[in-house]
Amino acid sequence: MLSGKRILLIVTGGIAAYKTPDLVRRLKERGAAVRCVLTAGGAQFVTPLALGAVSGDKVYQDLFDLTDEQEMGHIQLSRDADLLLVAPASADVMAKMAGGLASDLATTALLATDKPVLIAPAMNVRMWEHAATQANLETLKSRGVGVIGPDDGDMACGEFGPGRMTEPLDIVQAVIDFFSRGRPLAGKHALVTSGPTHEPIDPVRYIANRSSGKQGHAIASALAALGARVTLVTGPVALTDPAGVATVHVETARDMLAACTEALPADIAVCAAAVADWRTADAAPEKMKKDGKALPSLSLAENPDILAALSTGGDKRPALVVGFAAETEKVIDHARAKLAKKGCDWICANDVSPETGTFGGDSNRVHLVTGDGVEDWPQSSKARVAETLAQRIADHFAAAAQSVDQTSE
Ligand code: PMT
Numbered sequence: 001m002l003s004g005k006r007i008l009l010i011v012t013g014g015i016a017a018y019k020t021p022d023l024v025r026r027l028k029e030r031g032a033a034v035r036c037v038l039t040a041g042g043a044q045f046v047t048p049l050a051l052g053a054v055s056g057d058k059v060y061q062d063l064f065d066l067t068d069e070q071e072m073g074h075i076q077l078s079r080d081a082d083l084l085l086v087a088p089a090s091a092d093v094m095a096k097m098a099g100g101l102a103s104d105l106a107t108t109a110l111l112a113t114d115k116p117v118l119i120a121p122a123m124n125v126r127m128w129e130h131a132a133t134q135a136n137l138e139t140l141k142s143r144g145v146g147v148i149g150p151d152d153g154d155m156a157c158g159e160f161g162p163g164r165m166t167e168p169l170d171i172v173q174a175v176i177d178f179f180s181r182g183r184p185l186a187g188k189h190a191l192v193t194s195g196p197t198h199e200p201i202d203p204v205r206y207i208a209n210r211s212s213g214k215q216g217h218a219i220a221s222a223l224a225a226l227g228a229r230v231t232l233v234t235g236p237v238a239l240t241d242p243a244g245v246a247t248v249h250v251e252t253a254r255d256m257l258a259a260c261t262e263a264l265p266a267d268i269a270v271c272a273a274a275v276a277d278w279r280t281a282d283a284a285p286e287k288m289k290k291d292g293k294a295l296p297s298l299s300l301a302e303n304p305d306i307l308a309a310l311s312t313g314g315d316k317r318p319a320l321v322v323g324f325a326a327e328t329e330k331v332i333d334h335a336r337a338k339l340a341k342k343g344c345d346w347i348c349a350n351d352v353s354p355e356t357g358t359f360g361g362d363s364n365r366v367h368l369v370t371g372d373g374v375e376d377w378p379q380s381s382k383a384r385v386a387e388t389l390a391q392r393i394a395d396h397f398a399a400a401a402q403s404v405d406q407t408s409e
Contacts, residue, residue, distance in 0.1 A: 001176050003031030008081035010106045011051065013041020015156040016088040016122040016165035020046055023087060023168040024054045030172065036060070037077065039106045041090065063105040074105055078113035085175065086110070087148075088122035088165045091133050097145070098136035100240050114243055118146040118178060122165030124157050138362060142214065142383040144221030144243050148174040183227025184394035190228040191266040191318065192220040193273035193306060195235035197253045201298065202284035209274045210359035213237030215324075216272035218386035220245045223268070226390050231263040235273060253279065253303035260306055268393060269318040271307040271344075274326060274359075279303050311343035320396060321345050322389070325369075326352040326359075335369045346370045348389065368392065 007027060011020045020042075024034045036051045036059045048059040063074060078084060086093060086106075093106065097119075102108040110117065119140070127133060128150060141147060149166035166174070194216020198206040213234055220232040221242040230245045233256055241247040248259045253275045260269075278300040288296055307323045321344040325335035328351065335349030349367040352358045356365070365379040366389075377388055 001030045002027060002179065005032045005083065005179060006081045007032050007034050007175070008037065008077060008084045008109065009034055009055075010037045010039070010084060010086045010093075010109065011042035011046060012039045012086065012088060012090045012093040012106060013044060014088040014090050014122045014165070015045055017042045017045035019165065019168055020087060021050045021054045023171055024051060026168050026172045027175065028054070028056075030176065032175075033057075035077070035081070037106050037109060039093070039104060041092070060105055063108055074108050075112050077105075078109045078115055081113075081115055083175065083178065084110060084113055084115055084117045085120070085171075086117065087120035087171055089119035091121075091123045091127045091130075091136075094119065094121065094133060094136045094140065098139040111240075116144070116146065116178070116244055118148055118174065120148040120166050120171050120174075121150045121163075123150075123163050124155065125159050125161035125163040128161075128163040135362075138381055138383060142218040142221060142381070142386070143240065144225055144245075146174075146178060146225075184398060185223060185268075185390070186227035188228045188267040188397065189265065190220075190223045190230045190268040190270065190393075191260060191263050191310075192216055192223065192230060192232045192270045193234070193256060193260065193275070194220065194232060195237040196274050197235045197256055197276045197303075198251050199253065199276045199279035199303070200251075200283040201280050202286065202288045204287050207276055207279065208236075209276065211235070211237075211274035212360040213239050214360070214362065215364060215382045215385065216270075217242055218382045219270050219272055219389060220247075222383070222386035222390035223270075223393070225387075226394050228268065231266070233259045233263065233273075235275075252276075253306070257304045257306045257309060260310065264313070264316045264318075266318045267397075268320050268322070269307075269310045270322045270389070270393075271310070272324050272348075273306070275306055276303055305342065307344055308342040311345075319400075320393060322393070323347045325349045328353045332367055332369065332374055335367065339369055348385075 034055045035057045052059045096107045102111045151164045153164040195213035196209045196211040198208050200206045220230045224230045224244045232245050232247045250256045281299040281301040311321045323344040325338045325347050327334045331349045335347050339347045347369045364385045366377045368375040
């Protein structure tokens with residue numbers, strides 16, 4: 001079942017670490033090769049000797065161990081794996097992962113990886129329910145990290161509730177499901193735009209908008225989780241690149257169009273970027289000076305429309321082009337008009353009035369406008385919106401394939 005799969009098991013600090021030799025044994029019984037990284041906290045609950053004996057491999061513990069680095073550099077550790085599994089995942093490691101810290105071997109391997117990551121959280125119920133842990137969880141999910149559990153039950157600390165690490169056999173099942181789950185978008189190439197664009201006024205100033213890239217990045221992760229090969233073209237954002245996604249960083253609308261054109265052909269395009277409609281007609285080559293006389297005026301030129309260009313791309317047109325419509329009034333009417341004007345297949349209308357917090361926030365309320373009508377999706381996290389859209393896209397391709405099959409029968 002897991003034959004030939006290479007799993008890097010990262011064991012962090014928590015009483016549930018005592019179950020990890022059993023987890024290793026069960027994974028190996030199913031054919032996986034397991035290599036372990038043990039944090040200092042994890043080593044309080046399970047010994048490297050026990051993990052080394054069951055895995056049949058060296059247990060890696062120290063980022064700065066010269067011998068370890070010569071034998072197997074920390075980057076190579078994650079490169080050599082098909083999957084990184086963090087079990088138990090403490091509140092501390094989740095916070096470090098969400099914050100992009102690389103303070104020890106485990107977090108460095110996690111930050112350096114472009115492989116899929118599954119975590120099996122385990123902690124006290126109050127730590128699990130704390131707003132900080134829940135926010136970190138949402139951040140990790142939006143980046144495509146898979147989460148196993150935690151389960152409800154009695155805990156070593158004497159409390160009851162969610163926070164218990166999922167039992168080893170169930171973790172093994174989740175790993176098997178991960179490797180064998182239907183990846184309905186396997187073989188499809190998806191192009192996603194995300195974030196704002198910056199249009200220079202001079203070498204130090206620019207025109208921009210409030211997009212954080214959270215929605216576009218979450219869509220890239222969700223499409224990758226369904227098996228698509230994803231190219232994410234992103235404007236300047238303060239987010240880490242999603243795992244398993246080829247990310248191209250651009251600054252201006254014209255750069256974004258060039259990167260999208262370069263990424264074609266694609267089967268799917270999702271344009272979630274807030275592309276600046278205008279740029280300065282002539283960006284000053286040197287920093288503009290305040291001379292106390294006349295105020296400078298900006299003369300603007302229209303930027304290329306990337307969504308319209310992809311939608312009318314002739315034989316390079318992706319089979320499904322999805323746009324977004326950021327509106328502050330008459331959301332559906334304006335979205336319908338954009339769908340017709342830009343020539344895309346679907347448009348995700350969202351209200352971006354300041355009180356909604358859509359720009360930059362963690363949640364969104366989308367109305368999917370298609371030729372068939374309007375679907376009102378509930379207000380939910382941007383990760384959930386992304387999963388719903390990715391699944392909707394997968395269903396669309398499945399339906400299209402089925403109708404081709406029926407026609408050819
Ligand atoms: O990034 P976040 O903080 O998570 O916020 C998410 C979001 C609000 C940015 C996102 O959900 C969203 O609505 N993205 C589209 C923003 C936008 O520019 O909307 P628009 O209505 O102005 O443009 C319509 C469509 O044309 C969009 O798909 C846009 O990507 C595209 N467009 C617009 C102008 C242009 N020159 N080129 C384009 O491709």
